[in-house]
Amino acid sequence: MPAVTFNATVELALNYIGIFVFAISGALLAVHKNYDIVGMTVLAEITAIGGGVLRDLILGATPPASFTDSVTFLLPLVAAALTFFIHQRMGRIQAAVLVFDAAGLALFCVTGTTKALAYHMGPVEAIALGALTAVGGGIMRDVLANEQPAVLRADSELYAVPAVLGAALVVILQRFTLYNPVTAAITIALVFALRMAALRYGWRAPHPRQRTPNPSAPSAGA
Amino acid sequence: MPAVTFNATVELALNYIGIFVFAISGALLAVHKNYDIVGMTVLAEITAIGGGVLRDLILGATPPASFTDSVTFLLPLVAAALTFFIHQRMGRIQAAVLVFDAAGLALFCVTGTTKALAYHMGPVEAIALGALTAVGGGIMRDVLANEQPAVLRADSELYAVPAVLGAALVVILQRFTLYNPVTAAITIALVFALRMAALRYGWRAPHPRQRTPNPSAPSAGA
């Protein structure tokens, strides 16, 4: 069963890398918000495992993977500690948050979709869960840090779209038994590249036409 | 077993209608906040299925209904697309959000309570879960869009109260085996009417007396 072997090793590695980069994005946002080491740790953990925990709760796969594998818990602590000491060498912090976040997005939409398919979800649901795995942790990070979630922000570049496309690609690849470490890596690279290109060139999704300049919208926030 | 037949057909229809109207309320709020089509889709999905997913996770009914029935997932996409093209004909958007939200509130407090009772929850818990189904999606919509949840807002008209009353009515009707499509429809109409009347006439729940004008309250937000 090569598929199982693939799941058991490459999937695990991809998942650890995704956890690590998302944890760094959370810790860096905490630095940017001037939080202390505890806030850095909390945001690192939630960003890293939030999306996967949501996915596993919905799949009924309890306890979630992050609560049965201590490495998953300790990695974000390492990421937070590392960020605590070396964030000053990282250039512009906001730019670094975006790069690490894009890497996590790409990794988690692939691993999330794969797990959903392994739990016999239909194609639509698998794509939704893959995308949720990818964006869920970041949404929790942004809500807790009182930032507008990137997936919603009015002036945001494509964020959920690359994750949905990546998840759909995984579903198609698996349907035609073309899913293997090489095609998985290509999918991850494509999602990452699409997100970075959207940031670089300002690609955006279409807006609904506004009837008239809406004077109340900018001040609609609570 | 007419009750089962009722559940299997009328409940499904009520649930789809509730999903659709909540999805429109989410998509309209996204228009109001000037989000793009992705933000509209995300808010439509979360408003439509958020309360039901919460209820099903608490019941241990995993995967939640919304993840085993693709229609549930595709309906909010249709609602978001529809809203994208026709929102300009909807008069004042904020008023339309409130009407569709009230319809979803009425439908979901009935279907949510029914499902909780089918899972053998006690009366208090069934009322709580029915109300949670009704207000959960809207709370998630408002938190993600950085709006004060309607259920909490200091100057809000009755919102949770109609849902709790509707859920209690369903519990009573089922206890006396008087629950059928007609009484369900009447309950839904009552909840909707109560919410709309509260909005129309400014009915509010009592406030705790303030000792002295609290100068710090207005600026207490984070």
Add this chain to the structure above:
Amino acid sequence: MPAVTFNATVELALNYIGIFVFAISGALLAVHKNYDIVGMTVLAEITAIGGGVLRDLILGATPPASFTDSVTFLLPLVAAALTFFIHQRMGRIQAAVLVFDAAGLALFCVTGTTKALAYHMGPVEAIALGALTAVGGGIMRDVLANEQPAVLRADSELYAVPAVLGAALVVILQRFTLYNPVTAAITIALVFALRMAALRYGWRAPHPRQRTPNPSAPSAGA
């Protein structure tokens, strides 16, 4: 089996007290935010049962304990009603929120860790779940009320740290079969005292060094 007897009686009592004090902290925050009685009830419920529900969902212990025991549901209603009438005698409300919140924190980190261990979680995961039980309800309270969560706030005194230490102490005590009503009470007292001392003396966790005064951080909120 004294351990079981301990769980079945003392644990239940500690849990009820924790629910009650957390509910009061939620109701008081609602008073401070000028919410009505409904908002007080919602914040009381969510603060009181939010952390435990999260823990139980992660453990796969569904329905969560709060949905199988009506007392758990009714206690926050009592707390909200009580707060509605007597909050004016409570001196400074914000100070009272902090005291009741500290008591809930101390009680729930002990009961949460105990339950996680009873569900055969490893030590790291049990500490994480104990801390999550302790801080989860307060985080939900603060997010819904649009306050910065105390666990993150940039200028906050130690909050998660006492909970993590208390949870770790429970794990150690149980490992050496020294966990009993007396040591549990001592642990609760220590966590409460540590939190109150941190508030009194302004103890804080270390911050990452800022490269330069970051002019954008104060305005980084959404």
